Amino acid sequence: MGSNRESDLYKVLSEDISALAVEQYPLRSYPAIMIGSSNGALIHLCAALGIPWLPQTFLLSVKRPMDPDELIQDVKWGSKAAQEMINNNPDLQFHQMHDPVQDRMMVAQMDISY
Numbered sequence: 001m002g003s004n005r006e007s008d009l010y011k012v013l014s015e016d017i018s019a020l021a022v023e024q025y026p027l028r029s030y031p032a033i034m035i036g037s038s039n040g041a042l043i044h045l046c047a048a049l050g051i052p053w054l055p056q057t058f059l060l061s062v063k064r065p066m067d068p069d070e071l072i073q074d075v076k077w078g079s080k081a082a083q084e085m086i087n088n089n090p091d092l093q094f095h096q097m098h099d100p101v102q103d104r105m106m107v108a109q110m111d112i113s114y
Contacts, residue, residue, distance in 0.1 A: 009062050009081060014089040017058055025052045068100035 034046050034053045046053040066074055078096035085094055097103070
């Protein structure tokens with residue numbers, strides 16, 4: 001992404017993310033596919049069976065320097081970002097993470113998952 005990361009965030013399209021996941025597999029017929037949350041055993045089973053696994057969620061990290069203790073500032077930022085993302089991608093759900101105790105470094109540098 002370029003220097004204006006927040007404006008780039010609003011260019012993200014769910015169709016592009018879905019296409020990226022599907023493009024990881026060769027174009028051919030498959031006897032089955034698995035869709036859902038990641039799980040080590042499931043991924044190994046899919047590999048052994050030669051079938052695709054498509055994730056149900058994607059983590060999108062957005063760099064935005066912020067003091068980890070500024071929860072209200074972060075919520076305001078996330079509310080604006082969420083509204084823009086949902087306006088552009090009504091098929092997505094937006095979940096903002098902020099845990100300054102367990103993930104202090106992450107909170108200070110990035111936010112957003114969907």
